[in-house]
Amino acid sequence: MESLLLTKIGTKNSVFKDAYYIRLKVFSEEQGIPKENELDVYDSTAYHSVVYFDNIPIVCGRLNIINDGSKICRIAVINNFRRNGYATKLCKHFISLSQSKGAKYVYLHAQTYTVDLYKKIGFVPEGNIFFEEQIPHIRMTKKL
Numbered sequence: 001m002e003s004l005l006l007t008k009i010g011t012k013n014s015v016f017k018d019a020y021y022i023r024l025k026v027f028s029e030e031q032g033i034p035k036e037n038e039l040d041v042y043d044s045t046a047y048h049s050v051v052y053f054d055n056i057p058i059v060c061g062r063l064n065i066i067n068d069g070s071k072i073c074r075i076a077v078i079n080n081f082r083r084n085g086y087a088t089k090l091c092k093h094f095i096s097l098s099q100s101k102g103a104k105y106v107y108l109h110a111q112t113y114t115v116d117l118y119k120k121i122g123f124v125p126e127g128n129i130f131f132e133e134q135i136p137h138i139r140m141t142k143k144l
Contacts, residue, residue: 003058003086005093007049016043018050019060019074026076033133042073049093051086059086063094070098072108091121099144107141115140 008015020038027033042064051059058081062074072094077087098106109132110118115125123140130137 004052007047011043015050016048018057019048022060022076061090065101069105070103105143109137110140112136
């Protein structure tokens with residue numbers, strides 16, 4: 001049993017296709033987010049990453065480089081693979097990629113139930129809780 005992490009830019013590749021599959025499973029099917037809201041203009045220029053377990057896509061995420069920072073988005077883990085450290089592995093990959101691109105900070109909008117996960121890897125909550133797709137979130141930032 002082996003895991004592999006792949007990253008590619010844009011939407012015209014197999015990594016994005018696998019990431020989109022995971023996003024639909026987690027965000028649309030489990031959390032009720034409309035399928036048509038899952039894609040946005042940032043997908044075409046983002047770094048998309050997928051963790052594979054025995055060649056099965058199980059975790060995905062997206063990184064957008066924005067000025068002197070970067071934003072981690074769309075972290076999703078297939079239900080049977082949660083609480084095994086794969087999301088942490090992916091976030092650390094994005095932090096490293098952000099540093100290599102010269103980012104001074106990384107931020108994300110964490111669903112409130114995931115705050116402790118992100119705190120463990122150095123993210124700090126900022127501001128008030130807000131709603132995206134009727135789900136409570138909070139901005140979290142990590143200085144690099």
